[in-house]
Amino acid sequence: MIPPSYGSYPSLSSTMAKSFIITLCFFLSALPHSTLASKARHFKWEVGYMFWSPDCVENVVIGINGQFPGPTIRAKAGDTIVVELTNKLHTEGVVIHWHGIRQFGTPWADGTASISQCAINPEETFVYRFKVDRPGTYFYHGHYGMQRSAGLYGSLIVEVADGEKDPFHYDGELNMLLSDWWHEGIHEQSVGLSSIPFRWIGEPQSLLIEGRGQYNCSLAAHFSNGSSTMCELRNRQCTPHILHVLPNKTYRLRIASTTALSSLNLAIGMGRKSFGSTEAGTNQIDRCGFKEVPHQLKCDLLADVAPSEWQPCLFNHKMVVVEADGNYVQPVAVDDLDIYSGESYSVLITTDQNPAMNYWVSVSVRGRHPQTPPGLTILNYHPNSASKLPTSPLPISPAWNDYDHSKAFANKILAAMGSPKPPPRPDRRIFLLNTQNKYNGYTKWAINNVSLVLPATPYLGSMKYRLKNAFDSAMPPDNFPSDYDVMKPPVNANSTLGGGVYMLKFNSVIDVILQNANALTENVSEIHPWHLHGHDFWVLGYGEGKFSEKDEKKLNLKNPPLKNTAVIFPYGWTALRFITDNPGAWAFHCHIEPHLHMGMGVIFAEGVHLIGNIPMDALGCGMTAKMTMNGPNP
Amino acid sequence: MIPPSYGSYPSLSSTMAKSFIITLCFFLSALPHSTLASKARHFKWEVGYMFWSPDCVENVVIGINGQFPGPTIRAKAGDTIVVELTNKLHTEGVVIHWHGIRQFGTPWADGTASISQCAINPEETFVYRFKVDRPGTYFYHGHYGMQRSAGLYGSLIVEVADGEKDPFHYDGELNMLLSDWWHEGIHEQSVGLSSIPFRWIGEPQSLLIEGRGQYNCSLAAHFSNGSSTMCELRNRQCTPHILHVLPNKTYRLRIASTTALSSLNLAIGMGRKSFGSTEAGTNQIDRCGFKEVPHQLKCDLLADVAPSEWQPCLFNHKMVVVEADGNYVQPVAVDDLDIYSGESYSVLITTDQNPAMNYWVSVSVRGRHPQTPPGLTILNYHPNSASKLPTSPLPISPAWNDYDHSKAFANKILAAMGSPKPPPRPDRRIFLLNTQNKYNGYTKWAINNVSLVLPATPYLGSMKYRLKNAFDSAMPPDNFPSDYDVMKPPVNANSTLGGGVYMLKFNSVIDVILQNANALTENVSEIHPWHLHGHDFWVLGYGEGKFSEKDEKKLNLKNPPLKNTAVIFPYGWTALRFITDNPGAWAFHCHIEPHLHMGMGVIFAEGVHLIGNIPMDALGCGMTAKMTMNGPNP
Structure with a gap:
């Protein structure tokens, strides 16, 4: 029996009567x-x-x-x-x-x-x-x-x-804030990242859904062939955040990822699709059905395999993506959803599965060899008890290194009809090469060979008040050497440190080509989700290898999605476009927390002369604090 | 074999030749x-x-x-x-x-x-x-x-x-900074202290001498009857800080305690005093000798016990205390030294023991039931190898709760001839009752029922610039209810929080009577070493129970020692006198780190109008930062 958590509801009940009231309240509030x-x-x-x-x-x-x-x-x-x-x-x-x-x-x-x-x-x-x-x-x-x-x-x-x-209908709303969790404290983690020898934080101990996960045990132990033990959830703080639904309704599931490291895939399990046959494995339709169900998962090749290897037709709950990073997107149905740190999505799900059952919701690691078990919770069909564990298998998730699957998903996200279109061409194009480097023996990430070190005085204040020497006055480079081989580790691993700013012309069109490369180790190139502050950008496209002129034609200027976070895939590039319409100093950085800590970011600034009066409370440090403090004579 | 650490010397050597050079260098530098x-x-x-x-x-x-x-x-x-x-x-x-x-x-x-x-x-x-x-x-x-x-x-x-x-001679100098160490990080510790339920930090895992200790093993395992295991010191960072000496010289041993919690006793072991007999236990002189050696330890009663229970005459290295907290004191010989957090002493030792041996130096816990083994290092007589473990037993230390021993020691510390004498009477006497309390369910320490909470704006700046509302304008009380029973837990356990300041008249004579009391638990009263910033005070005396008029006569106005830290014993009082001759805002607090964290301190201020210009860098926070920052128009 799992003591379920009812989101914000303080009391629990095991009686049907109370449970009904709670469920009712839930739907009203949702x-x-x-x-x-x-x-x-x-x-x-x-x-x-x-x-x-x-x-x-x-x-x-x-x-x-x-x-x-x-x-x-x-x-x-x-x-x-x-x-x-x-x-x-x-x-x-x-x-x-x-x-x-x-x-x-x-x-x-x-x-x-x-x-x-x-x-x-x-x-x-x-x-x-x-x-x-x-x-x-x-x-x-x-x-x-x-x-x-x-x-x-x-x-x-x-x-x-x-x-x-909203340009879509839904009956209720569910929320899933996703994160990853380490048992080692952040002070130890950050010292390790700044030590010689370098100490990596390692893979997370758990994945959390709405701040709740389970370490060293599994809610779904009965599916793991004895490789994990069932959780005894005595601690209310780690009971899963149950998603309560009524059958045959449409829910908006809001999903956001604030992971420190992990790229995630979310899927909602798995019901048997009924085609008239009531018994598993008795006929081909029940075992395959791919013609009837275009988004089927495991059955693609069933027609080609021997009947003895046929499997029952099980399908994830279909998700229709309708929003990404606060922008409506062209609705697209998927079986599972990739989400990178810094991204958010809304998906619509329809509770059209067998209402006598509950279903697994799982979150699993993408892009790094997972040492962390999936984060799990339960989609609880009313009036089933929330503590009734699903009997169907865990949802189907792609293999951690199935990048084709990820790229296919990324390319499916397109702007909704009527969304603003990007200007046809940029005023300036900045290429940002992502490399892993060394600096004085420390392991760093660098952009165009500069590893970001933030100054003691915040940029916004020192720019507004034109304080000299508050940060590097030299602008970092707009490009990297044309002969740089992105498929190999850096020939010279040493980067520099810097805190310079990309000064952008106000109300201009900026392209950023994020260029991935090989890390320090051969045949390793990592995923980096880049997040821009103060703006959305159009994601004009993703590509393989080094961006070149011929890629220009492939850019999507018709319906690129507006986002604030976009991923670069291993050894790939991602092309972004945005308008500098927001006076300020804005971070643009890899949203992986230890990567940013290791210098993986840049600073953009635009229209600083247009900034209004900065509240004094934002300026009480560094050179802005001293700016006008006349200590002896207040 | 113990790889010894040679203080600041980078290289180690096991050969006699190198060892001699190192030893020679050591003496030159010492x-x-x-x-x-x-x-x-x-x-x-x-x-x-x-x-x-x-x-x-x-x-x-x-x-x-x-x-x-x-x-x-x-x-x-x-x-x-x-x-x-x-x-x-x-x-x-x-x-x-x-x-x-x-x-x-x-x-x-x-x-x-x-x-x-x-x-x-x-x-x-x-x-x-x-x-x-x-x-x-x-x-x-x-x-x-x-x-x-x-x-x-x-x-x-x-x-x-x-x-x-210095008013004493010595041939060389040795340094011992003492501390205690926990494996739990300070963030976890401080959250525990500020949590409901309260979580105490517990006893330290180890005691450190010059930052070096050994956990879960003992250098002196062969004396423990199998209750501990010998340390395998592969890690250079925890090899003991060896004290290298030449025979028949006098050394100034500088000892300071920056422990977070522990009161300590330091002793230097133990040689057999030779009285002409070469074999252990063969005659009464070798087994007792108390007439010849007035400061003998274990032999007091030997004359009264049966010869079969006689023990060999073993004696700690005698220490002659010559300095306390930066003030010369009347030289006094002791067999062991109590030192509380915040105190420092210099003692002279003479290397007059059998030079063929090395000797244990031990630091053990006083005043709390020890769960921490003694901190150990080695007094290494040249030319013995520093890695030669002592064969004599560990030094004799008093029992953890032998408060009479502690009080006797404290009362032995008196001002050196020619030291400044205290003014005969105070201009103001402040009684400070030390109690353990509750505040809104949190466990606190309070002084006259006020638990100290520090403000966001430092006192020195807000006083100098007369900023209003930077801290509590009400002065905390100079006394506590006369009927307060210091032998019982507080009748009303609730304290208040406060950040008020004792405003002291400049160049006046202040007495502070620190009054200890029962903690929240019956029959518990703890040691608190109180440290005053910006001043020394004369320690006029220590007493039992509640300070009363009749104790007045017992105060030592003749040769009280000047110190900056003085202890209050369980259920006792300590009388201090100082002159407010130093313009500033000064903390006066229990030097036990978690006790201060829990509010065990007060603030004194004097002559603030005489303070010079505070460097701007000291003022960049709180109300002093905002004081003259005119954000919009720099």
Whole structure:
């Protein structure tokens, strides 16, 4: 028996009566919140360390108001969010980044330490005030050191404004914030990354769904042929976040990934598709059915194999992707969903499977040889008990290194009809070569051979007030040597350190070609999800090898999706386009937390002369603090 | 075989020839440094986390320039120390307190976060510049959160000025910085202390001598009847810090304790005193000898017991205490030395034991039921190999709860002839009741029922610039209810929180009567070593129970020692007197790190109108940062 967690519901019940009431309440609360109407939404948050057991093993996590993950913010497009954040960490600064919110007119509220603001000191309060101008599935997270990895994150959900409608229908809504979890603390992790010899953080101990996972045991032990043990979930903090549904309804599943490292694949298991035959394996239709069901998974080749090897026709719940990173996309049905750190999606699922059963929802690792078991929870069809374990197998997920599957998925994400189109050509094109390097014996990531080191004074303030020597005045390069062989480890592994800024002309069109390459080890090239602050970009395309002129023609200028995070595949390139329409200093970086820590990012700045008055509280450090402090004579 | 550590010597040798050279070098370097002559001593320090194995178990420690403990500062009285400290912690602020240095004229260099300065932000540099006006044995340590417990400490040794002499002779000098060590990190420790339910940090895993200890094994396993295993010291970081000596010389042993928790007793073992008999146990003189040796230890009653129970006459190396907390004291010979966190002593030892042997130096826990084995190192008589383990037993130490022994020791420490005498009477007497309390379910320590919470803006700046509402304007009470029963747990366990300041008249005489009491648990009263910043105080006396008028007469106004740290014994009181001759804001607190963290301290301030210009770098936080920053119009 699994003690289920009912999301925000405080009480549990094992009786049907209570269970029904809870389920009913759930559905009421899951419907679009048409009663939310006010325009400013105030929150008072205290950020502090606390003991918590995200995967049943106790650790220290960073929580907000005693919660992990932090409270979900729900608002409507056009609202102003006001978060009064008090730092209750004992000796550490803190900031919070509102991932996907472009911060038009409020670049100081972007929540990036050393970039948009000074870290908030212990016992001090900073007020984040910004507009959520656009509906979508967002999240927030720490953006200082590796505090995101310590659990400083939560969901930020913006509904359509009153009177507006999403371009699709759904009956209820479910939320899944995904993350990965280590038992080693972030201080140890970050020291290891900055040590000689280099110590990698390793693969996560668990994957978390809504902050809940299970270490060293499995909810689905009965499917593992004895290789894992069933979880005894005595600890409420790690009971799975159950997804409660009614049969034959459509749900909007909001999915966001704030993993420190892991690329993920999400799938919702697995029912037998019924074609009139009631018994498994009795006829070809029941065992194959590919003609009737175009998106079938395991049955592709059934017609070609001997009947003795036929398998029952089992299918994941189909997901129809309708939103990516706060932008509507052309609806596309998939059997499973790739999601990289920094991305968010909405998918519609229809609860059209056998309602007598519950189903597995699984999250598994992509792109790295997994040493972490899938994160699991349960899609609970009403009126089944939430603690009734699914009897069908785990959902089908692609192999961790099936990059073709990933690329096919990435290429399926296209802008919805009526979305803004990219300008036909860029004013400037910046090539950014992603390499793993060495610097004085330290292992680094570098962009065009520069490994990012952030300055003590945040860029936004030092630019606005034209402070000299606050950061490298030299602009980093727009390109890399044309003879660089992206298929081989760097010939000269040494990079430089830098904190220079790409100064971008305001209201110009910028292309960024992210170019992947071989890491320090031969035949290794990693996935990097790149996230841009302050903007969305159009993803013009993904390609193999080194970007060349002939790839130009392949770029999609017709319906490229708008996103804020896009992946580069191993040895590949990704082409992005955006307009510099948002005065500020903006980070653009790999969203893998240890990679950023190792220098994998750049800074863009545009229209700094147009920035309004930066709140004093954002400037209380480094040279901006000293700027006008006349100590002796206040 | 123990690979010995030779202090700062990089190379080891097992050959006699090399060993001789090293030993020779050692003695040259250990002689008073008459070649040090310059007046300003510059240091560039980077403070950062690193992996280290203080007790053979790897942990993350805070190091300075890659060293743990931090580098030893050596200077001469009258010198100016300049430490350019760069914070290389990733997200934490940092400060360093120069323990025992009074900071006349430089109160902003006292290195207390929220009191004398803003914590130094990551990547920022703060310059500590202060005069060491007086010879003595000092140390430095972090004073923010629990960073001292993470290993942020080192020695600060001030020799007499050129042309001056110490009032005692010695041939060489040895240094022993003592600390205690936990395997749990400070973030976990401090979260536990601030959690409901309260989680105590527990007893330390090891005691460290010069940053070196051994966990789960003993150098002296052969004396433990199989209860512990011999250390295999493969890790250089935890090999003991050997004390190398020549026979028949006098050494100044500088001892300082920066423990987080532990009260310690130090003793140097144990030689057989020779009285002409060469064989153990053959005659009464060899077995007793108490008439010949007045400070004998185990033999007191030998004359009264049967010859079959006689024991060999073994004696610790005698220590003659000559300095306490940077003040010369009346020389007094002891067999072992109590030292509390925050204290320092110099003792003279004479290497008059059998030179064919090495001897144990042991450090053991006092005042708490020890769960931590003694810290050990070796007094290595030249020309014995440093790796030759002593064959004599461990030194004799008093029982952990032999408070009479401790009190006798404390009362032996008296001012040296010619020391300044205290004024005959105080201008103001402040009684400070030490209680353990609850606040909203949290476990706290409180002084006169106020548990100290430090403000976001350091006191020194907010006082100097008369900023309103920077801290509690109400002064905390000078006394506690006269009917408070110090022998019982508090009747009302609830304390208040506060950050008020004891405003002291400049150049006045202040008495502080520290009054101990029962903790929350019946029949428990703990030791607290109280440390005063910016001053020494005269320790007028220690007493039992509640201080009363009749105790007045017992105060020692003749030759009380000057110290900066003094202990209160369980259920006892300690009377201190000092002169408010140093403009500034000064912490006065229990030097047990978790106790301070739980609120066990007060703030004194005097002559704030006389403070010079505070360096801007000390003011870059809280209200002092905003004070004159006119963000929009720089």
